[in-house]
Amino acid sequence: MDKKIREPLFHLVKRDNLPRSKRVLIRMGAIVLALLLCALLTALTTGINPIEVFGSIVSGAFGSTRKMWITFQDLSVLLLISLALTPAFTMRFWNIGGEGQVLVGGLATAACMICLEGKVPSAVIIILSVISSVLAGALWGFIPAVCKARWNTNETLMTLMMNYIATQLVSFFIIVWEVPKGSGKIGIINQNSHAGWMPSLFGSKYMLCIAVSLAVMIFLYIYLRYSKHGYEIQVVGESENTARYVGIKVSKVIIRTMLLSGALCGLAGLLLVGSINHTITTTIAGGQGFTAVLVSWMAKFNPFTMIFSAFLIIFMKRGAGEIATTFGLNQSFADILTGMILFFIIGCEFFINYRIKRSEKHESKGEEAC
Amino acid sequence: MLGFLSFIPRAVGQGIPLLFGCTGEIVTEKSGNLNLGIPGVMYVGAISGVIGSFFYENSLNGRPLNGFLAITIPLLCSLLGSFLMGMLYCFLTVTLRANQNVTGLAMTTFGVGFGNFFGGSLIKLSNLDVPTIALSKTSAFFSATLPFASKAGWFGQIFLSYGFLAYLGIATALVVAFILKKTRIGLHLRAVGESPTTADAAGINVTKYKYVSTVAGCMIAGLGGLYYVMDYASGVWSNDAFGDRGWLAIALVIFTIWKADIGILASVLFGGLYILYLYIPTGMAHMELKELYKMIPYIVTLVVLIITSMRNRREDQPPASLGLNYFREDR
């Protein structure tokens, strides 16, 4: 009966009291490690000096004024979508339907631009675009929210399906509106009249997006941090039991928050169609609905920190894109590098949340019991 | 009848990648891991096979391929690629207890990028003088039908006209269904996905089960990518051609309510729905309706998802701990 007992050499203890500076340090360390690995990989595939790799990345993102503006514009769109998803995530509602919510927002804008051209003044088209895109996005958020609130339908899977329904809806309308017939494309909408095109701001066509996403960032920060709604979202996310205890109606909060989340995604769609591309394709969101999940999560759902995480992604994407172009490689190179950085960031959370503790006999047992 | 005869094989051809993906994801989800990285894994599975056979074909300088190697090399490369992806997912979510949704999405970003990057840059990177990646010789081995298929008339066309991976996919689904339903391993796996605490208390090694099932699931799913490129696409890699099939496979898991054997018929049904638009006469005037028909699989899945949650029948629900990581000392 006296068999040897194998005690594990170490065991994990949850911790939550790591000082902020250390947390930042761990994350920075992970990013640095990831960047080094990226440089190494790039050097291996392209044969350029690893230090030059970083030079190329920087010049890809900031090499010229135009490049810089585009970097900032891309950044603002990704930031906007990430912000849009954040209220839902704060509530622990895994909305991975950003892609679809952006698409229907864009679709609504395109519809206004195409159907109303010449019938009403451009300003009216713009106003209607804003309203309809926000409503469309909100509707796309509302459907999964109601199902979640009423029947506890799995929101991750549901929002995922809503993405593809949106994609097909867009394909449908692309064929309806295609120019010329049979091309399968819409082309630039209202190329001559510019009806419904969003105005440029401060004399720059890039500024509108930047201004809108910054405004949304400030709005969301205040909304989540200082408003009653924001407080309710936080309580529901932390503990539905506590929410009920103080009389917060959980289903109401879920639906209201998803309406907001969807509406803001719709707004991103508006900008993509009305201000940036002036056309609509099924890939106009470009997977940013998914990337935004990562951005928001990396920033720990803090709107301000999100600038940095979104910047990291865009910076790598634009920079790696530059390397790829220079060396005749494929644009997807950026995705590989981004993916690797993400793995490091995801993995490093472990060292923030857990402490590895060496087992001392018995004592470890006692701790488990507590 | 003619239309129908050509419809079934095409639906099956569309369905098999989904079947692999769905079977793999079922195995994974049964352990409580919601792997949203499956689309990425399928890309990696496909491109790894392509890389293997690309170098094999080009190393022969035009000499004929050895049938055994032509099949084994891409197959093993593909399995290795998706094995590594599976290990990565498990390391992050099981060992490091990272958020499953985030990890999965990052894997999809990485995997799709990996596939498209090597698909687009393989020729340049290998400095070989070939115009495109067209592995038609390898593909011939993968898509070889059963020898008597052409002689068996309509029966042959519907049931025998597929490459070996299609049959492997069906066999895998059946084996998975059998394991889950009838064996102790399957029973333990389900317990891990439903209630890791209970499983742990019963002496089941939760970590081991999560690792093995998730990695195995990824390897199965990766074969779906391999089938697509080697058999369905005749060995021609083109970027993004695999499209959103990975996500559709995840949808299929819901549609089949986590039952691998139902997956066989359901994947053919989905494959059929995927190409149904080709068979519904819309006339040239209304090409747009085809796009709406393509929406059907997703809507059907959505409806199934909502109805199962409304009916709230316990057998039809996702594994209870799906998406949650297990930490014994959490109580």
Add this chain to the structure above:
Amino acid sequence: MSDSKAAVSMRNITKTFGQGVIANKDVNLDINKGEILSLLGENGSGKTTLMNMLSGIYYPDSGEIFIDSKPVSIRSPKDAYDLGIGMVHQHFKLVDVLSAAQNIVLGLPGKLDLKSACARIREICDRYGFDVDPDKKIYNMSVSEKQTVEIVKVLYRGADILILDEPTAVLTPQETQKLFDVMRNMKKDGKSLVIITHKLNEVQEISDKVAILRQGEYIGTLITKDTNPQEMTDMMVGHKVELNIERPEPLNSALRIRVKGLNVVNEEGIKKLTDVSFDIYSGEILGIAGISGCGQKELLESIAGLQKVESGSVVYIDDDGTEKELIGMDPLKIKELGVTLSFVPEDRLGMGLVGNMDISDNMMLRSFRDSHGIFTDRKSPHDRAERIVKLLNVDTPGIETPVRRLSGGNVQKVLVGREIYQRPKVLMTAYVVRGLDINSSYTIYELINSQKVAGAAVIFVGEDLDVLLQISDKVMVLCDGHVNAILDGRTADKSEVGLLMTSLKGEVTD
């Protein structure tokens, strides 16, 4: 006959948790073959901890365990099974979507053969008189069926020593009888059984011997047929301990809440409250005594608007005499009616507070709606947090510290501090000093008394009878969801209350 061989002997077992909380101290216990032993004790007397050390959940700090006179070390449930020990916990460990048979064989090695497993299960059932359908899914089962599955699971693994942790707490009287029949059959078969309970009538009915624990210490073992409820109660509750808790005389008492004919059935379909009627007066503390799970939680939550009620009424009477019905209201509506009702729930961090929020944000839970406009007022909760921290001596690095990181006593101070800050007309507390040290406990008693003096109607649910009898003006004893008695707190006798807690009126056989 009393000296049949000991199947299990525990010698000088001591177990402590965390910072010196002693769960068991020098406990000695013998469990004989072919015998049913009752383990009797109040909540928190260390019964379950002691048995968990036999079943491999915990490992004793010191002491020895002998099985069939051989010393053993039990480090995991598997070790326990290998030694023939099986325990049925209060919280069942079953996988809902699997069938009974699948759950029973879960974790065992070898080829899965459900057919022969079912045959063996049937054999076990026939032998002891169980009634289990091996193919039935757990989620389709009643609580009693689930319990049966757990017992069969233990027997299937060949256990000769069975420990049942409060098995009857979840059963109807008929189901209890069935369980007892089965237990008698197992005893005849030579198995040793331990039943953890605090119902005296059951002790008398089923057990051969009764071992009594009090505050982690072993008090003694009695032969059941030679003892009586009074003797057992006295051993269980001990002598009266003078705690010197203040009890100010009620001033200007007026009827505040009238509860009438309250009936509650919980989610599992078990009747938790039956025709509960009582009155609460302002400036008075109504103590509620009862063994755990006899309906206290449901009663408080019904008043707070958190529990679905089958029938009955809870009427709030305002200072000016207007009456307001609270049944059918949620906490928000109750608040909107102008009823300031404070509730310190049993589950502090899962219900009363949000663990990840800091003290200041937790203050806002009650008041965040009070400010005008769409924004929350952050300043006054902040001030309030500071004041409460200072007033109650909350030991915290700062008010920005998440409450999860505070010690139990400090968490409770924050919660109670918040709840009384709104100057409640009604204050309800559940197990308000559980796990707290002496000093924190007294701080809390003072706070509750100060509310009483300020005119609040206080409901005090407690588990320590000494405290309950010294702080309460009236004591209501709940037993199995019934109001067994309402006594005057100044004259009530501890052992009388103990007896009323454990046996429904009319069942007591003196």
